[in-house]
Amino acid sequence: MPVSGGEDPMSQVRQMLRELLVGRENAEGFFCLCVSVLGHNDTRTHFLPLIQLLATDHNRLHTTLTSIYLEYFSKDEDDELAVALALSLLEVKGQQQTNTKPLFPDPKLQGQTDTQATATYRPQNSALQSQSVSPNGSSSQPPPAPLPTGASYAQLAAVGGRRQTQAQHQDSTSPRRSSGHGSSPQTERQRGPTQKQTDIKWSNVTQDVCASIATLTSNVNQTKDDVTVVECKVDQSEKPKRSKNRRQRRKGYGQQVVGVPRCPSAPPPVLLWFRRDLRLHDNPAVIGSLEAGGPVIPVFIWCPEEEEGPGVTVAMGGACKFWLHQALSCLSSALEHIGSHLVFLQPDEDREGIGSSLLALRSLVRETGAQTVLASALYEPWLRERDQVVVSALQKDRVEVNMVHSYCLRDPYTVTTEGVGLRGIGSVSHFMSCCQMNPGPGLGVPLDPPISLPSPSVWPRGCSLEGLGLARMPCRKDGTTIDWAANIRSSWDFSEEGAQSCLEAFLNDGVYRYEKESGRADAPNTSCLSPYLHFGQLSARWLLWDTKAARCRSPKFIRKLAWRDLAYWQLTLFPDLPWESLRPPYKALRWSNERGHLKAWQKGRTGYPLVDAAMRQLWLTGWMNNYMRRVVASFLIAYLHLPWQEGYRWFQDTLVDADVAIDAMMWQNGGMCGLDHWNFVMHPVDAAMTCDPYGSYVRKWCSELAVLPDDLIHKPWKCPASMLRRAGVVLGQSYPERVVTDLEERRSQSLQDVALVRRRFGEYVDPCSGCDLVPLPPRLVSEAMGGGMVNTGGQFLLPVITRMEFKHQSDDPDADAASNPYNAVLKGYVSRRRNETIAFLNQTDFTASVINEGAERRERQEQDQRRMEGLPRPLAVEQRGKRTPAAKDRFSTVPGRVATSHR
Numbered sequence: 081m082p083v084s085g086g087e088d089p090m091s092q093v094r095q096m097l098r099e100l101l102v103g104r105e106n107a108e109g110f111f112c113l114c115v116s117v118l119g120h121n122d123t124r125t126h127f128l129p130l131i132q133l134l135a136t137d138h139n140r141l142h143t144t145l146t147s148i149y150l151e152y153f154s155k156d157e158d159d160e161l162a163v164a165l166a167l168s169l170l171e172v173k174g175q176q177q178t179n180t181k182p183l184f185p186d187p188k189l190q191g192q193t194d195t196q197a198t199a200t201y202r203p204q205n206s207a208l209q210s211q212s213v214s215p216n217g218s219s220s221q222p223p224p225a226p227l228p229t230g231a232s233y234a235q236l237a238a239v240g241g242r243r244q245t246q247a248q249h250q251d252s253t254s255p256r257r258s259s260g261h262g263s264s265p266q267t268e269r270q271r272g273p274t275q276k277q278t279d280i281k282w283s284n285v286t287q288d289v290c291a292s293i294a295t296l297t298s299n300v301n302q303t304k305d306d307v308t309v310v311e312c313k314v315d316q317s318e319k320p321k322r323s324k325n326r327r328q329r330r331k332g333y334g335q336q337v338v339g340v341p342r343c344p345s346a347p348p349p350v351l352l353w354f355r356r357d358l359r360l361h362d363n364p365a366v367i368g369s370l371e372a373g374g375p376v377i378p379v380f381i382w383c384p385e386e387e388e389g390p391g392v393t394v395a396m397g398g399a400c401k402f403w404l405h406q407a408l409s410c411l412s413s414a415l416e417h418i419g420s421h422l423v424f425l426q427p428d429e430d431r432e433g434i435g436s437s438l439l440a441l442r443s444l445v446r447e448t449g450a451q452t453v454l455a456s457a458l459y460e461p462w463l464r465e466r467d468q469v470v471v472s473a474l475q476k477d478r479v480e481v482n483m484v485h486s487y488c489l490r491d492p493y494t495v496t497t498e499g500v501g502l503r504g505i506g507s508v509s510h511f512m513s514c515c516q517m518n519p520g521p522g523l524g525v526p527l528d529p530p531i532s533l534p535s536p537s538v539w540p541r542g543c544s545l546e547g548l549g550l551a552r553m554p555c556r557k558d559g560t561t562i563d564w565a566a567n568i569r570s571s572w573d574f575s576e577e578g579a580q581s582c583l584e585a586f587l588n589d590g591v592y593r594y595e596k597e598s599g600r601a602d603a604p605n606t607s608c609l610s611p612y613l614h615f616g617q618l619s620a621r622w623l624l625w626d627t628k629a630a631r632c633r634s635p636k637f638i639r640k641l642a643w644r645d646l647a648y649w650q651l652t653l654f655p656d657l658p659w660e661s662l663r664p665p666y667k668a669l670r671w672s673n674e675r676g677h678l679k680a681w682q683k684g685r686t687g688y689p690l691v692d693a694a695m696r697q698l699w700l701t702g703w704m705n706n707y708m709r710r711v712v713a714s715f716l717i718a719y720l721h722l723p724w725q726e727g728y729r730w731f732q733d734t735l736v737d738a739d740v741a742i743d744a745m746m747w748q749n750g751g752m753c754g755l756d757h758w759n760f761v762m763h764p765v766d767a768a769m770t771c772d773p774y775g776s777y778v779r780k781w782c783s784e785l786a787v788l789p790d791d792l793i794h795k796p797w798k799c800p801a802s803m804l805r806r807a808g809v810v811l812g813q814s815y816p817e818r819v820v821t822d823l824e825e826r827r828s829q830s831l832q833d834v835a836l837v838r839r840r841f842g843e844y845v846d847p848c849s850g851c852d853l854v855p856l857p858p859r860l861v862s863e864a865m866g867g868g869m870v871n872t873g874g875q876f877l878l879p880v881i882t883r884m885e886f887k888h889q890s891d892d893p894d895a896d897a898a899s900n901p902y903n904a905v906l907k908g909y910v911s912r913r914r915n916e917t918i919a920f921l922n923q924t925d926f927t928a929s930v931i932n933e934g935a936e937r938r939e940r941q942e943q944d945q946r947r948m949e950g951l952p953r954p955l956a957v958e959q960r961g962k963r964t965p966a967a968k969d970r971f972s973t974v975p976g977r978v979a980t981s982h983r
């Protein structure tokens with residue numbers, strides 16, 4: 081269609097939209113015109129909100145346009161991002177329901193046209209309602225209208241109209257194309273001077289398109305009389321200041337709602353069942369409850385038996401319960417702030433004295449007359465089963481229950497290995513390939529929080545938050561309270577705003593160092609978002625969007641979200657993951673039952689400062705970073721020979737982010753019996769070279785060692801007695817002696833034990849590859865029949881990733897670890913140069929410290945002598961560690977005083 085000259089861009093788009101709807105223009109032409117007229121940046125920002133209005137009435141057209149948009153704008157995404165997008169971006173209609181019933185119980189609303197409903201507010205429309213399309217543009221659902229042969233959408237757009245040159249110019253200034261930053265609309269909006277202008281344009285776009293749609297639909301005799309149309313607006317004053325930029329960028333997508341459908345009779349209330357989605361931002365269940373049109377009754381039911389599941393999961397340990405209490409308190413305040421209220425319930429008991437969420441919900445339904453229950457789906461197999469029971473029981477009572485997907489980026493029950501196979505299963509790359517190959521329903525765009533929730537005229541009875549007993553502290557005999565959580569309380573902000581600030585802080589700072597330095601324990605280089613993600617105070621979708629829009633993108637960080645989803649996928653495949661080793665032979669491993677060692681490890685009193693610092697940080701704050709978790713796990717397993725389940729359970733009890741799926745997967749992998757194998761073992765001393773090279777982490781958490789020098793603080797047993805004396809350290813008293821000293825021997829023993837069980841249970845070792853074999857769960861068997869598996873007695877066995885060190889050891893089980901060419905200690909995390917430095921320091925540190933001692937003594941004597949003789953003090957020479965000039969690796973810095981070369 082020719083574009084008339086002289087018109088403003090929006091009139092042109094409006095005109096084009098009319099042409100499109102009456103069939104005189106096709107989807108590609110419309111998209112091309114948008115790019116040509118609005119330019120690259122504005123099209124990227126406004127196109128999806130613009131076509132959102134077509135999502136229901138013209139669903140197929142909407143799908144086609146979304147596909148075109150995605151293909152065009154995903155052209156130059158980097159690989160990592162593309163994979164992450166495979167986990168997320170696309171949306172199918174009704175994505176949020178496991179129950180497929182419509183979300184509009186009100187017949188009046190159901191009866192109206194989709195266009196009208198859209199004007200009221202339909203959050204599912206704010207998600208991209210395209211069919212499943214992979215980031216590379218392939219579609220698993222009806223494909224979009226074909227392109228003219230040989231032409232890409234990018235090319236089509238480039239020939240779209242008379243403003244081509246200008247549009248192309250805008251392209252070249254787009255942040256993504258020029259610098260690799262900020263591919264999303266958000267980043268464009270972040271750019272100060274243009275921001276206001278863009279916002280104004282956007283409101284014009286919305287109004288214009290609404291007007292145009294209204295005009296067009298009036299032609300087909302549709303009336304808006306049944307519905308109170310409330311302007312979709314974002315109340316800037318409601319936004320916490322710190323997140324302003326990011327929040328603003330989203331406003332085209334997650335419009336806030338202040339209105340409900342007008343209805344002749346009062347609609348029944350909706351129960352909004354909060355579980356692990358304790359937030360108002362980007363919560364599809366919250367928005368879904370608004371859609372139902374009735375008063376909303378937010379409710380939280382505490383039923384610990386259901387959380388625990390069938391095995392020993394310690395799903396809600398002490399630290400987690402404490403966090404939950406605080407998070408609920410914050411959510412409750414947030415709800416009060418928007419005129420609502422959170423009802424706390426403890427389950428009623430049935431005739432056998434067993435309480436359940438179902439009973440609690442049933443009595444709430446009876447009390448309130450609610451006909452709809454909305455909740456965010458949970459994926460632990462036992463919780464899913466519980467939910468299925470709730471859904472079917474309430475449905476029998478004629479109550480509609482909708483379980484909305486939002487906890488992970490991908491619903492783990494929709495991930496399949498089709499087209500990828502099982503090779504490499506357990507690794508995050510394999511998992512991401514599965515998601516990429518089978519995109520399935522995804523997440524769409526984040527939703528803003530509601531400004532208000534309609535209240536019932538009478539609130540149901542509930543108990544107090546304290547009544548749930550989540551944060552009850554033990555009492556001493558004298559009646560005083562033991563406040564074990566005091567430090568946790570002072571270390572975190574438990575609110576949703578706390579989560580947002582944490583994210584903001586990370587994206588402004590830590591993310592710049594994340595790629596290379598996320599292992600540092602002495603610097604805040606990771607996001608610290610895990611507890612917020614665990615309790616759903618921050619949605620993974622929100623996090624992904626903000627991360628993608630940040631100035632500095634870290635593919636490694638984005639991959640972490642895939643790790644999270646991988647853990648949930650594994651738990652759905654292997655419900656025994658938290659208590660049963662996946663590799664059968666390893667169940668027979670010889671484990672130690674030395675309780676003293678376990679106690680020392682738990683209390684941070686092993687005598688290894690790095691391990692102790694981490695375990696004390698865990699106890700005091702409920703958290704430690706990933707690298708430190710690996711250090712302490714390696715120590716427990718490879719050096720203390722204690723079973724991984726002990727570590728898992730302690731973590732579950734003490735971590736504020738304790739997450740059954742992630743914790744179990746990581747401990748299984750660390751315990752050598754998961755789907756994946758760590759290909760390294762962290763050395764309790766040498767690992768410090770990466771994470772705490774100057775000892776400041778140890779100084780913080782093991783303050784009794786604070787005065788020791790950098791190079792000896794990780795091994796106080798190597799300090800000369802005089803140094804310990806001066807530092808006030810008495811090993812065995814002020815700081816514990818090492819619980820084990822023969823580290824090398826213990827490592828060898830651990831390796832030999834593995835070789836032993838692999839020999840004993842040879843049927844679980846693949847003779848060709850030497851890999852361990854794992855029995856496959858039925859779901860994977862049915863997906864992968866015929867693919868590279870060995871069948872033994874009805875069990876399907878699959879070769880899984882196996883540490884090279886184990887394969888080699890199996891040839892000579894009695895050999896010691898040092899002679900194994902694949903010795904995993906320190907490998908995988910370090911450079912050869914660093915290994916050499918460590919070896920050098922291990923050899924020389926004792927000698928060096930003795931020499932230093934001597935030199936210092938001589939210096940002191942000389943100074944005393946000079947003072948006595950009244951001579952001036954000699955000029956101080958600055959003495960610092962020296963860096964090898966050509967060193968690429970900062971660990972080549974030799975600590976202490978280094979002699980300058982003598983010519």
Ligand SMILES: Cc1cc2nc3c(=O)[nH]c(=O)nc-3n(C[C@H](O)[C@H](O)[C@H](O)COP(=O)(O)OP(=O)(O)OC[C@H]3O[C@@H](n4cnc5c(N)ncnc54)[C@H](O)[C@@H]3O)c2cc1C
Nearest residue numbers: 606607608609610640643644705706709737738739743746
């Ligand atoms: C033995 C062991 C046990 C662990 N137990 C838990 C646990 O109970 N709960 C938990 O959330 N994480 C666990 N992790 C994973 C990881 O250590 C934490 O997620 C991370 O340290 C949290 O800090 P962060 O938010 O700063 O992480 P970041 O590095 O900033 O990562 C961002 C988010 O990605 C996710 N993530 C990061 N690493 C992983 C991973 N390896 N697997 C799955 N998801 C990941 C988390 O949700 C995290 O918040 C464990 C790791 C190990 C080695």
